[in-house]
């Protein structure tokens with residue numbers, strides 16, 4: 278089976294990172310220098326006064342002005358306001374560490390694996406990863422599972438796939454409905470918390486609330502889906518790795534980090550340069566955009582030995598899959614909970630995963646082609 282992780286994970290930035298440290302790629306007709314080295318990415322991520330996130334719709338690449346009308350919070354703001362926006366929702370994101378939420382996600386994963394074991398085969402992306410992402414998000418946000426049923430129906434990317442731009446406005450319409458319901462009868466869920474929150478002594482505006490909703494539904498969706506399918510595909514191709522984890526489940530925490538490094542589900546994000554500068558010899562004008570390429574940084578051989586190899590016991594593993602600095606991913610505890618629970622349940626219940634059919638998923642750009650996870654992954658789970 279041609280599996281991205283069967284041999285080695287190819288690194289499209291290997292030459293540019295070694296030679297220049299920067300690769301200029303055109304996105305939507307604009308040249309964007311991408312920082313590729315681990316230390317350079319970390320330095321720029323810390324230096325928000327020069328490399329700013331105060332750029333509504335333009336931190337994601339490609340930009341999203343055609344698919345949403347609100348600034349994502351706290352992503353598209355700089356400190357110190359960003360820290361205040363972040364503090365306001367952090368308790369909800371940290372629910373992923375609470376025993377009752379851990380137990381809910383464990384039950385969820387156990388059920389999905391149980392169902393998969395009862396079937397001749399499953400298509401992992403649509404029949405496992407999307408339901409797991411949606412249902413576990415409902416646990417995190419303290420929403421009923423009936424609502425997750427709606428999110429499952431959204432498919433792979435809430436903004437871009439299927440109906441394209443119309444889908445983005447449908448999401449905002451849906452979020453407005455959730456916030457109306459929450460405002461009328463507040464409960465204990467994330468959306469109610471937004472309607473009750475106070476920012477700098479005043480309630481949040483509806484636009485600000487929608488900015489938070491946008492990122493919880495968009496930012497954490499394909500990243501989690503690709504992590505889940507990427508891991509299952511890897512374990513199908515390399516059964517010895519499942520055995521390795523089963524032998525000593527304490528290896529699961531480190532293995533999860535290695536999967537996040539190798540998969541790097543969020544390739545890169547943009548920053549707007551406040552002042553003209555030069556990056557490794559490439560001039561950048563004030564107001565122009567650069568990117569922090571987390572995926573390239575995660576394969577920097579100065580930091581990771583044999584970076585293209587999946588080493589489940591890699592230590593240390595200072596990957597930047599969740600970013601670095603003030604905007605470090607708020608959803609990371611949740612992503613870790615989902616992935617660790619998945620690995621633990623596979624070790625407990627699944628003897629092996631037999632691959633049946635695979636279609637790889639790529640990010641195709643003018644200057645590089647990067648393998649993400651799968652468009653389609655059909656497997657058979659064999660129980661223990």
Ligand code: HEM
Nearest residue numbers: 351352497500501542543546598599600604606607608612
């Ligand atoms: C494997 C899964 C994930 C990956 C690889 C990932 C990656 C990232 C990265 C690289 C950033 C840094 C952004 C920057 O520096 O501009 C980030 C920020 C963020 N992520 Fe995630 N993410 C994941 C899952 C999630 C989930 C599940 C959620 C929500 C439910 C989420 C919500 C956020 C938020 C709110 C921020 C903005 C934090 C801030 O600006 O202070 N992420 N994520």
